[in-house]
Amino acid sequence: MTDQVRRLYVLALSVLGFFLAWAGIAAHPWAAAASQESTSGAALARYEQRLRADAALVDELRAQRAALPAPSVRVVTLPPLTTTRSS
C-alpha cells in the first residue's frame, strides 16, 4: 500500500468519524434523558395531586355522612308496607 492510498484511507475514516460524531451530537441524547426525568417527575406530581384530591373527597363524604342522623334498623314481625329487592 502506497503512502497516497494510506492517506486516502485516513482521510475517508476521518470524514466518516466526523459525520458519526456530528450525528451523535445532533441527536441530543442528554436532552432525551432530561426530558424523561421531567416527564416522570410531572407524572409523580399529578399522582400526588390525585391522591390529595381523593383524600379531600373522602373527608367531604365522611363529614356529610356524620351530619346525617344515625339510621335505626331491626327485624320485626310486622307486615311490610313495601318490598325492596336487587337494584
Next chain:
Amino acid sequence: MERRCFDAMGTEVELFLDADDDPGALDRAEDELRRLEALLSRFRPDSELSQLNRAGRMRVGPELLEVTTVALAARARTRGRFDPTVHDALVAAGYDRTFDELAEVEGRAAYRPVACGGRVAVDHATSTVELEEGFRLDLGGIAKGWAVDRVLAELAVHGPALVNAGGDLAVCGRAWPVGLDTPRGAITLELRDGALATSGRDRRSWRGDGGERHHLIDPATGSPADGDLLTVTVTARSAAEAEVLAKELFLAGDLSAATAEADGNAIPAVLVSRDGATVLAGGLR
C-alpha cells in the same frame, strides 16, 4: 297516607308521604326523579352523562358534578372496589342497553374483560369533568341512590316519607316496615331515618357464551364478580352510601368474607348466598 307508583330509572318507583299539607308534593317528587334520570342515564344518548362519555371532557351541571364527586369519593374510600369507570366492562359483558331491551337480544359476542380504574378529574372551579382516554362513566346504582336521597329530602319537608326505587330505598320521619325476600322466606326490617340498598346477581343477569353474566363488575378483574353471594342488602345513613356499601360487600369475595367485613365495620346487612344461606350481619337483629 299518600302513595304514588311509576316507572323510572329502569325500575318501579314507589313514593309514600304521610302528610296532606301539599297535594302537589308527590307530583314534584316524580318530576324530579324523571329529570334526574334524563340527566344521569347512560342509556339515553341525549343525557348529560352520555354527552360527557362521548366528549371525554365537558363542563357539566351541578347534579352530574355532585354525583361524579360522590362516586369518586366512594372509589377512594373503598380503594377501588367501587368504581364508576366500569362502563366499558359492563358493555363488554353484554349490558349495552336497558335491561328490558337486553331480554330480547339473542346471540352475544365473545366476552373479554376490560380494564377499569380510569382517571377522572373533577374541577369544581370550572364545573368540568375530564375522563381518561378510553374510559367512560357508569353512575347507574349510585346515581339512583343519590336521586332517592334527593327526592326524600324534598318530601321530608312535608312529613314522614319513603322513597323506594328498586333496590334503593330511603325513609325519614318515623319507623317504616320494609319487606325483603330471601330464599328462606320474607324478612321485615323496621327502618327509621336511614336507607337500604340491595346489590345482587339474581335480577340483572343474562346468559352469554361461557355461562351466566351479571351487572356487578369487579374492577380488579374487569369482569362480572365471581363468588358465592347472591344478594347483599345494607343499611346506611343515605341510599347513595348504602349502594356503595352493598357493592363493596358483594365484591368482598364470598359469604364469610362479606359477613366478616359487615361485622367488623358494624354495617347492618342481610347476606344471601347462591345456595340459599341467609346471614344477618353487622349487629342486625
